[in-house]
Amino acid sequence: xxxxxxxxxxxxxxxxxxxxxxxxxxxxxxxxxxxxxxxxxxxxxxxxxxxxxxxxxxxxxxxxxxxxxxxxxxxxxxxxxxxxxxxxxxxxxxxxxxxxxxxxxxxxxxxxxxxxxxxxxxxxxxxxxxxxxxxxxxxxxxxxxxxxxxxxxxxxxxxxxxxxxxxxxxxxxxxxxxxxxxxxxxxxxxxxxxx
Amino acid sequence: xxxxxxxxxxxxxxxxxxxxxxxxxxxxxxxxxxxxxxxxxxxxxxxxxxxxxxxxxxxxxxxxxxxxxxxxxxxxxxxxxxxxxxxxxxxxxxxxxxxxxxxxxxxxxxxxxxxxxxxxxxxxxxxxxxxxxxxxxxxxxxxxxxxxxxxxxxxxxxxxxxxxxxxxxxxxxxxxxxxxxxxxxxxxxxxxxxxxxxxxxxxxxxxxxxxxxxxxxxxxxxxxxxxxxxxxxxxxxxxxxxxxxxxxxxxxxxxxxxxxxxxxxxxxxxxxxxxxxxxxxxxxxxxxxxxxxxxxxxxxxxxxxxxxxxxxxxxxxxxxxxxxxxxxxxxxxxxxxxxxxxxxxxxxxxxxxxxxx
Numbered sequence: 001x002x003x004x005x006x007x008x009x010x011x012x013x014x015x016x017x018x019x020x021x022x023x024x025x026x027x028x029x030x031x032x033x034x035x036x037x038x039x040x041x042x043x044x045x046x047x048x049x050x051x052x053x054x055x056x057x058x059x060x061x062x063x064x065x066x067x068x069x070x071x072x073x074x075x076x077x078x079x080x081x082x083x084x085x086x087x088x089x090x091x092x093x094x095x096x097x098x099x100x101x102x103x104x105x106x107x108x109x110x111x112x113x114x115x116x117x118x119x120x121x122x123x124x125x126x127x128x129x130x131x132x133x134x135x136x137x138x139x140x141x142x143x144x145x146x147x148x149x150x151x152x153x154x155x156x157x158x159x160x161x162x163x164x165x166x167x168x169x170x171x172x173x174x175x176x177x178x179x180x181x182x183x184x185x186x187x188x189x190x191x192x193x194x195x
Numbered sequence: 196x197x198x199x200x201x202x203x204x205x206x207x208x209x210x211x212x213x214x215x216x217x218x219x220x221x222x223x224x225x226x227x228x229x230x231x232x233x234x235x236x237x238x239x240x241x242x243x244x245x246x247x248x249x250x251x252x253x254x255x256x257x258x259x260x261x262x263x264x265x266x267x268x269x270x271x272x273x274x275x276x277x278x279x280x281x282x283x284x285x286x287x288x289x290x291x292x293x294x295x296x297x298x299x300x301x302x303x304x305x306x307x308x309x310x311x312x313x314x315x316x317x318x319x320x321x322x323x324x325x326x327x328x329x330x331x332x333x334x335x336x337x338x339x340x341x342x343x344x345x346x347x348x349x350x351x352x353x354x355x356x357x358x359x360x361x362x363x364x365x366x367x368x369x370x371x372x373x374x375x376x377x378x379x380x381x382x383x384x385x386x387x388x389x390x391x392x393x394x395x396x397x398x399x400x401x402x403x404x405x406x407x408x409x410x411x412x413x414x415x416x417x418x419x420x421x422x423x424x425x426x427x428x429x430x431x432x433x434x435x436x437x438x439x440x441x442x443x444x445x446x447x448x449x450x451x452x453x454x455x456x457x458x459x460x461x462x463x464x465x466x467x468x469x470x471x472x473x474x475x476x477x478x479x480x481x482x483x484x485x486x487x488x489x490x491x492x493x494x495x496x497x498x499x500x501x502x503x504x505x506x507x508x509x510x511x512x513x514x515x516x517x518x519x520x521x522x523x524x525x526x527x528x529x530x531x532x533x534x535x536x537x538x539x540x541x542x543x544x545x546x547x548x549x550x551x552x
Contacts, residue, residue: 028231035226040218047214057219061226066456066498068230073458073475086457087497094497137201137209156203157210170457170473188201 020077023068031071034080035064041158042088048153049092049146063091085168089154093146140190148183155180331405332379332386333414338510338538340416340440341373341390343402348412350400354380354387363398371397372416374436376535379404388413389531391539393436399532416440424448424504431480439539444510446544452479452500453487453546464533465520467513469542476543478505490542502551507543514538 016037022030042063046056067084074083141149154165166176335341348367353360367373376399377389385403390413392399405411420441421429430449433441458475469488476492477484479500487505494501514537519528 024235026235028227031230032223032227035223039223039226043216043218043222044214047216048210053216057222061222061229062498064226065229065233069233069235069498070456070458072235073460075459075461079459083457083459090457090496091498094495094499134209134212137205138213141209141213152206153210153214156207157214184201184206187206191201 016080017077020080024071024074031068045088045153045158046092048157049149050096055095059092059095063088066091082167086170089150089168096146136191136194139194140187143190144186148186151179152183330381330384330386331409331411333404335375335388335415337375337377338439338443339375340437341375341413342416343367343369343371344414345369345412348402350398350402352400354382354401356383363400365397367392367397374440377531391436391535424450427451427480430485436539438541439509442509444508446506446508449478449505452502453505454500455494455496456498457496463521464517464537466516466518467511467537487541487543490544492543492546494546501548503546503548505543506545507541509541510538511542
């Protein structure tokens, strides 16, 4: 019995909420464990939002340090992941704003790159899907605003449901749905502009 | 989701391609090193005023310490005006009022319980017959600054000398700056003002504006007010309530460094849309910080301070919606003090970054 308890204590990971509680009391080792479990995913999300891998690492580091500093103010340890997700997204936004590394480009459908007015009522070219190149799509993503990239990354990369996205972004669920839809439309317009 | 030419699969693939790559081998170590030398923020337990600085630290810690065992005391501290360092006995030391006829020595009990000032003496009911005395009234209004003109001025829990009005301690010294939080009330031959002392070691409550003999006990605060925009030094000089006393509800600008981060703040007051528990903005005052409440500043939340100009105001109209966030407080919070506390909070409406050269 004792052996079984000892074994279970050895092999079962410490619940995240316990780690959060310990970390909020200044336990660096506990925070290291929280970081280790989230580092890869955090870096993926940061890369999806900012431009360069180096910037993404800076963002992740900054976000974790911010989380460490503010952990004592987190009342509910179970909310750590949503709370940290918001810190990460906001850190990325701040980073981009400070670096000026992203220049939001108008992707209004009527103002494509060459300046021509495009009021064609047909929304989509049925033959386009087959010729969408990954490069064009990548460039189209670069044309999005930080907020648009963030919400698309949360949905398509992290596969978070809309309710979770709303929590991470600190907005109502209905607003999250609308923003997700708008970001998707913006991406389609950006892709057209990239053709 | 597939309402256009793009499929979910394509978008997902594009984001995966964009985000792929290995983690630098030393990233975890860098984060560890940075966190090891980064101090954690103190837990924000109660935040009733505009300040979250060191000056309020004792008050906050005290409130935190007792909150688990006595919410009533928390209510008493913040809403009835009692202080954590409250003294248990005070010996009146001011001379008797000149209006007291010689030989009329009221019983100590009666005198002590019936006077707004510790300078003691006659109860209103024991006053000689004749025309009613003129009431000293400096005609101060809500959000005005006032100052005590005499030493050892008594603060009471209600605008009356009746025993139902508790005598609060310690007594206010001469020169204490006060914020007027309500219209004056005339009772027992005195004009009473509901005030918040600038020094949180003293109780908030009601003070009489002057004796029945015509001596003024409080007057208008003549401290000069700086012109907007205010920098950190000017703002510090106004703390904690001078900003409201000087500018009222007028739009003013603060220049300096602002930091806004996501937080999880236990607040003792709720109501206004800008009094949110999930975010925390501080304006750097050098040795301390002032909390600024986000009323639509469009500030990019994140770590670090940003230099710039915040435009906003004290005395936001939503202050009138402030209520206690602490349930079952006995005695119940003083509604006027709750609203007044919210009026002292600076609500930022606009933020403009100004890079430092």
